[in-house]
Amino acid sequence: MLHRRSTLALAVLSLLAEAEYLHQGSMHPYRMQRLLRDRGKDEVVNVGQRGSLYRTIDRLHRTGLIEARESGRDGNRPEHTPYSLSDEGRRVWREWMLDALATPTREYPEFPAAIAFIPLLDPDEVLGRLLERRRKLTDEVARIQSLMAESAEWGRLFALEMEYLNATTEAELHWVRSVIDDLESGAISWTPEQLAALASRHPQ
Amino acid sequence: MLHRRSTLALAVLSLLAEAEYLHQGSMHPYRMQRLLRDRGKDEVVNVGQRGSLYRTIDRLHRTGLIEARESGRDGNRPEHTPYSLSDEGRRVWREWMLDALATPTREYPEFPAAIAFIPLLDPDEVLGRLLERRRKLTDEVARIQSLMAESAEWGRLFALEMEYLNATTEAELHWVRSVIDDLESGAISWTPEQLAALASRHPQ
């Protein structure tokens, strides 16, 4: 059986591993969503669209990584089906976690791809958009740092993922600033004619 | 008509925009893949699995962003169908590019999610995996910098996306190093008992 990894599946197994760790044993999907949101983990796990969560859980169930417990209800609230880790699920979860930590995986975000085609736009158009991005990134960094500070009250251990987001977002912001500088100073500039000349000199 | 954006679709439209820009007018899928690879754009566009490329092009065709030209062949090589931008495609391409540059988009890579669940593993296990990641990231940074230097021979304009990859990868590496330091010094440490105590003090 090939068990495909995904961010969401990793989060689900992690929550079930935690439930087990704390001797609670099981958890139902809706509660997972709430818990992730309440802890601010929705910054790193896409838990906004619930459809994906239920489908992912269904898949983990089908492939035997998790087991359904008897469904029940709390008070008058709707019925729910809690799940728990299977032995296989526990094994696979550890494997996934360790590999995700040890090995950087190639992903393909949109921004670097767009950067690669910047020469096809006009320099001043690019400048305008990067100024806008700088503004938004500045706000985003402030937001992340505030969440980071909040989490850090429990110790650095609990702020690690926000630290990571902060580090990479700030790196992006630095890059954007430096490109803005060169566009404003003219250190980076181009015209259609120059590009055409370059292209013809660099055939194929 | 709703036109959904994707990294691959943006790359396809960009290549067709370039072909137009250079008065070549059209390009066929296989050539797009080759071109992206030969220029090193496969670092930022996932062009390794050709299935996705053909499907994406098919979608762009269906939705009217690109038009099929008469299919032909070069010498004895297999037949191919070249495509060109439609008016709508040109408009949408500009819109996508400008928005992709101006607005950071939330994506959900696996690593930060895994970080969020680190406390469920043992500290020394985590340390081991992060040491491994540090090694791989160091190699990766070296690789990126070599590609970056190569591209930079044509001017900074043509090394921008590698610069970006370098900046964010180095930021990740710094973060990893600093966590390794704290794990080795004991500044970050935890035991199951401490976590259980924390969890019970922070109910729900």
Next chain:
DNA sequence: CTTTGATTAGTCGCACTGCAACTAGTAGCA
């Protein structure tokens, strides 16, 4: 002289994700 492997060009199926809308009951409140 033939087999092997690389290159060119494209196709197909399946499993998965993302987005959005939908059901349906409960609870608070004005």
Next chain:
DNA sequence: TGCTACTAGTTGCAGTGCGACTAATCAAAG
């Protein structure tokens, strides 16, 4: 009484990722 919010889960559709497949040409190796 009607409005809104919360709890819990479902469904459809369009899209992506991955891998395997066809099929022809050409060069080199044996």
